[in-house]
Amino acid sequence: MDVQKNTTIAALSTPPGYAGIAIIRLSGTQALSIAEKLTQDPLPPRTANFRTLYEDDNATQIIDTAIIIFFPAPHSFTGEDTVELQTHGNPLIVEKCLKRLYQLGASIAQPGEFSERAFLNNKIDLTQAEAIMDLIHASSEQSLKIAQQSLQGTFSIKINQLAEKMLKLRANIELSLDFPDEEIDFIDKSAITQELNSLIEKIQHLTATATQGKTLTEGINIVIIGEPNVGKSTLLNCLLGEQRAIISPTAGTTRDLLNEKMLLDGLTLNITDTAGLRESQDEIEQEGIRRAKQAIKTADLILFMTTAESPQDYTENQTTPQITIINKCDLENLPPQDLSTEQNHCIRISAEQQLGIDLLKQKIKQIVQYQPHQAKFSARGRSVEFLTQSQNHLNEALPTLQQQPELSAESIKLAHQSLQNITGKIITDDILEVIFREFCIGK
Numbered sequence: 478m479d480v481q482k483n484t485t486i487a488a489l490s491t492p493p494g495y496a497g498i499a500i501i502r503l504s505g506t507q508a509l510s511i512a513e514k515l516t517q518d519p520l521p522p523r524t525a526n527f528r529t530l531y532e533d534d535n536a537t538q539i540i541d542t543a544i545i546i547f548f549p550a551p552h553s554f555t556g557e558d559t560v561e562l563q564t565h566g567n568p569l570i571v572e573k574c575l576k577r578l579y580q581l582g583a584s585i586a587q588p589g590e591f592s593e594r595a596f597l598n599n600k601i602d603l604t605q606a607e608a609i610m611d612l613i614h615a616s617s618e619q620s621l622k623i624a625q626q627s628l629q630g631t632f633s634i635k636i637n638q639l640a641e642k643m644l645k646l647r648a649n650i651e652l653s654l655d656f657p658d659e660e661i662d663f664i665d666k667s668a669i670t671q672e673l674n675s676l677i678e679k680i681q682h683l684t685a686t687a688t689q690g691k692t693l694t695e696g697i698n699i700v701i702i703g704e705p706n707v708g709k710s711t712l713l714n715c716l717l718g719e720q721r722a723i724i725s726p727t728a729g730t731t732r733d734l735l736n737e738k739m740l741l742d743g744l745t746l747n748i749t750d751t752a753g754l755r756e757s758q759d760e761i762e763q764e765g766i767r768r769a770k771q772a773i774k775t776a777d778l779i780l781f782m783t784t785a786e787s788p789q790d791y792t793e794n795q796t797t798p799q800i801t802i803i804n805k806c807d808l809e810n811l812p813p814q815d816l817s818t819e820q821n822h823c824i825r826i827s828a829e830q831q832l833g834i835d836l837l838k839q840k841i842k843q844i845v846q847y848q849p850h851q852a853k854f855s856a857r858g859r860s861v862e863f864l865t866q867s868q869n870h871l872n873e874a875l876p877t878l879q880q881q882p883e884l885s886a887e888s889i890k891l892a893h894q895s896l897q898n899i900t901g902k903i904i905t906d907d908i909l910e911v912i913f914r915e916f917c918i919g920k
């Protein structure tokens with residue numbers, strides 16, 4: 478871990494730019510002494526201290542006046558001594574102030590380093606750290622609400638309760654291994670089987686709830702693909718309700734990937750419009766097609782577009798859910814319609830005339846099984862993967878329980894470890910690095 482606990486970090490925590498105030502945060506063992514050198518005046522704790530900030534040791538050059546609050550460890554966000562400086566919101570003042578803080582011994586904070594320190598000092602666990610990010614970036618009422626829940630620990634509590642039950646169950650099984658020949662049956666095997674089944678049921682339920690939380694928190698990645706000129710960009714514009722992409726009757730108009738977000742009943746759709754797929758000699762278009770194929774790989778849902786005049790199939794994708802969209806129904810005088818079968822999702826629309834768009838939206842919600850009321854807390858894909866992994870280990874524990882209980886105990890141990898990855902009780906430095914560096918500076 479590159480976080481050295483003895484360093485004191487400083488960064489602007491409010492957005493850069495012009496504003497009423499700007500908040501600069503300092504955290505670490507030197508936070509107070511550095512801040513007192515900046516003000517040349519003592520700073521009593523937990524008080525709104527009105528002070529002058531100086532550029533030099535002689536207190537001749539004034540940077541600004543500010544409200545300064547000192548939060549002594551461990552009662553601060555990071556768990557370390559923390560000082561918050563509320564200066565006037567001018568980027569020049571902020572720059573001068575930070576420059577002076579760095580001169581006095583503070584280091585430049587990495588993105589997410591304040592939250593990382595809060596995690597390392599056990600002020601929050603990993604799901605709560607992620608919830609802070611989700612809270613800041615929530616784009617709908619519902620996603621805001623569930624991020625608040627996770628920040629307050631709703632998700633962590635459920636994980637910890639399950640983890641506790643797993644530990645107990647494993648201990649019971651191991652107890653039976655230690656006394657195999659005892660007359661007293663230390664464990665009632667049927668009770669243990671029952672307990673394991675109940676755990677499996679609970680984890681299934683939690684995975685389902687977490688998946689809803691993940692869908693609401695992260696949104697879903699939708700990629701629009703198809704041959705040139707079928708109306709992909711027209712559909713993007715129609716969904717967004719604005720003329721975002723260039724539309725033209727010339728085949729091969731779009732080359733770059735166009736990413737846009739929209740909300741569908743509180744659900745964030747990250748939509749990508751792509752270059753039309755065809756054999757091309759044009760180098761730029763070839764690159765566009767390469768990028769389109771790359772985007773397909775990370776999609777949660779593919780919208781394959783074709784036309785009512787000559788409907789085509791797209792069978793290259795076998796893994797990601799797909800909706801075939803038959804566009805330009807107006808040209809054939811056909812009504813918009815849901816043409817889905819058991820095997821295929823298919824909607825006929827006219828993107829230009831805006832016909833059938835609601836059918837498409839319904840279909841999207843159906844495919845991602847969007848049930849916002851079932852989302853109780855925010856969650857990340859990472860957590861859902863570990864929950865699934867944990868569930869798989871529990872399932873493995875069931876068949877061996879009677880004959881080889883030691884194998885069951887081992888599977889339950891692995892299931893327990895998967896859960897600990899979610900809250901960060903076991904975590905490697907490189908994973909932490911990935912999680913926290915996605916935060917913004919000053920958070």
Ligand SMILES: Nc1nc2c(ncn2[C@@H]2O[C@H](COP(=O)(O)OP(=O)(O)OP(=O)(O)O)[C@@H](O)[C@H]2O)c(=O)[nH]1
Pocket residue numbers: 704705706707708709710711712723724725726727728729730731732751752753754804805806807808826827828829830
């Ligand atoms: N009649 C009719 N025309 C449409 C419809 N949707 C799109 N078009 C027209 O089809 C042409 C191509 O539309 P685009 O949205 O640029 O198609 P695209 O699939 O993005 O094409 P590329 O970017 O070249 O791959 C334009 O002239 C649109 O006005 C539709 O529903 N009905």
Ligand SMILES: [Mg+2]
Pocket residue numbers: 709710711722723730731750751
């Ligand atoms: Mg286009």
